[in-house]
Amino acid sequence: MSTQVIRPACNLSGAVRPPGDKSISHRYGMLGALASGRSHLANYSTGADCASTLACMAALGAKIERRDDVVEIEGAGLRGLRPPAAPLDAGNSGSTIRMLAGILAGQPFASEIGGDASLSRRPMRRVVEPLQQMGAAIAAAEGGLPPLRFAPAPSGLSGIEYRLPVASAQVKTAVLFAGLFARGATAVIEPQPTRDHTEIALRQCGARISVQRGRVELAAAPGELRPVDLTIPGDPSSAAFFLCAAAMFPEATLVIQGVSVNPRRAVLLDVLRRMGARIGIVEIAETAGELVGTLSAAGPARGRLQGTSIAGAETVALIDEIPVLAVLATACEGGLHVADAAELRVKESDRIAAIAENLRRMGARCEERPDGLIVPGPQQLHAAAVDSRGDHRIAMAFAIAGLVADGPVEIAGADCAAISYPEFYSTLARITD
Numbered sequence: 344m345s346t347q348v349i350r351p352a353c354n355l356s357g358a359v360r361p362p363g364d365k366s367i368s369h370r371y372g373m374l375g376a377l378a379s380g381r382s383h384l385a386n387y388s389t390g391a392d393c394a395s396t397l398a399c400m401a402a403l404g405a406k407i408e409r410r411d412d413v414v415e416i417e418g419a420g421l422r423g424l425r426p427p428a429a430p431l432d433a434g435n436s437g438s439t440i441r442m443l444a445g446i447l448a449g450q451p452f453a454s455e456i457g458g459d460a461s462l463s464r465r466p467m468r469r470v471v472e473p474l475q476q477m478g479a480a481i482a483a484a485e486g487g488l489p490p491l492r493f494a495p496a497p498s499g500l501s502g503i504e505y506r507l508p509v510a511s512a513q514v515k516t517a518v519l520f521a522g523l524f525a526r527g528a529t530a531v532i533e534p535q536p537t538r539d540h541t542e543i544a545l546r547q548c549g550a551r552i553s554v555q556r557g558r559v560e561l562a563a564a565p566g567e568l569r570p571v572d573l574t575i576p577g578d579p580s581s582a583a584f585f586l587c588a589a590a591m592f593p594e595a596t597l598v599i600q601g602v603s604v605n606p607r608r609a610v611l612l613d614v615l616r617r618m619g620a621r622i623g624i625v626e627i628a629e630t631a632g633e634l635v636g637t638l639s640a641a642g643p644a645r646g647r648l649q650g651t652s653i654a655g656a657e658t659v660a661l662i663d664e665i666p667v668l669a670v671l672a673t674a675c676e677g678g679l680h681v682a683d684a685a686e687l688r689v690k691e692s693d694r695i696a697a698i699a700e701n702l703r704r705m706g707a708r709c710e711e712r713p714d715g716l717i718v719p720g721p722q723q724l725h726a727a728a729v730d731s732r733g734d735h736r737i738a739m740a741f742a743i744a745g746l747v748a749d750g751p752v753e754i755a756g757a758d759c760a761a762i763s764y765p766e767f768y769s770t771l772a773r774i775t776d
């Protein structure tokens with residue numbers, strides 16, 4: 344377990360090109376393996392989670408070659424996966440185990456998928472239940488936890504209409520992916536909009552998807568999926584650390600290049616503007632149904648950042664950004680109130696507890712709620728030793744806290760940033776003075 348020391352910064356400047364989006368990379372890693380032909384994925388995420396997906400798909404029979412951030416996948420075809428020789432390993436990746444569950448449920452062979460200690464504590468009933476409703480023979484370990492075990496579905500899978508009990512793009516994806524192997528149409532109704540990369544990716548692969556007022560429907564399983572050739576947009580949840588950092592420096596001249604500005608992932612830009620940060624969209628383009636842009640970011644020209652509240656649909660859209668927003672809150676007049684975020688307790692760590700504990704270690708006040716937190720502001724952060732709890736977003740959020748503390752911040756378990764952003768600390772060092 345490595346430790347990183349982050350020292351206070353005077354300013355932020357330069358250009359950052361974040362790694363390929365983690366969510367989009369997982370989806371094309373899986374769909375490319377199911378396609379009939381060769382997919383070419385440029386700017387595939389360099390994070391360990393997306394490597395776990397590729398390793399699982401290779402174990403299931405796809406031929407995968409990787410040169411730096413370019414991944415080529417020779418798909419096995421929709422009916423061409425083969426039984427893995429050993430249990431599949433999703434590592435730390437909730438997206439891998441949950442989304443792949445939809446695919447494994449539809450296979451004519453038995454399989455098992457598990458992961459590391461953190462993943463082994465994460466709830467799986469949310470995918471097990473809808474897949475069982477579709478006819479899958481799937482079982483979780485005690486308490487609805489990983490590993491998941493699959494047998495061939497005795498009567499095959501049938502499409503269902505499933506109303507998500509929690510707004511989760513991973514669960515939506517598991518059900519739609521199972522729909523690729525089901526009789527009839529498969530529909531998912533979302534209580535609140537979640538990221539729509541699955542809908543976009545399935546369409547790119549030639550599947551028929553319709554979306555109407557929170558109801559996503561995959562028409563009867565396609566005969567085959569088309570391979571794709573695309574450049575994956577940069578990850579906005581990785582860019583978020585630098586955007587929030589820049590928002591704390593009025594003189595910042597930071598540019599973020601090639602980042603996804605998919606409207607369902609770009610809510611942070613609205614929130615930062617509402618807080619008074621100067622966020623510019625320099626250019627915007629469309630690639631394979633996804634929007635990608637170049638952003639500029641700086642703190643307010645005059646006065647302080649203003650605090651805000653986040654609840655409901657905004658919380659869903661910002662779920663991965665809340666750790667760094669909680670750090671930013673300490674620089675805001677009025678702080679931050681986050682509600683409806685109980686999901687944060689079952690991420691790679693209990694993120695509500697992790698944020699509160701680390702803010703307290705830095706001498707800041709923070710009130711924990713069952714479904715959120717209240718961070719008063721403004722408050723000076725102090726030099727401290729903090730703990731990532733093995734959670735990449737906690738490690739990176741507290742690295743940003745280190746930039747505005749009154750002395751060095753030592754992050755224990757800092758190397759877990761590599762789950763989504765291996766280049767994070769070197770990039771941070773390059774753009775800070």
Ligand code: S3P
Pocket residue numbers: 365366367438510511512513514516538662663686
């Ligand atoms: C993801 C969905 C979110 C998010 C995770 C990635 C995805 O999880 O937190 O990092 O790629 O679909 P939930 O679906 O559990 O909300």
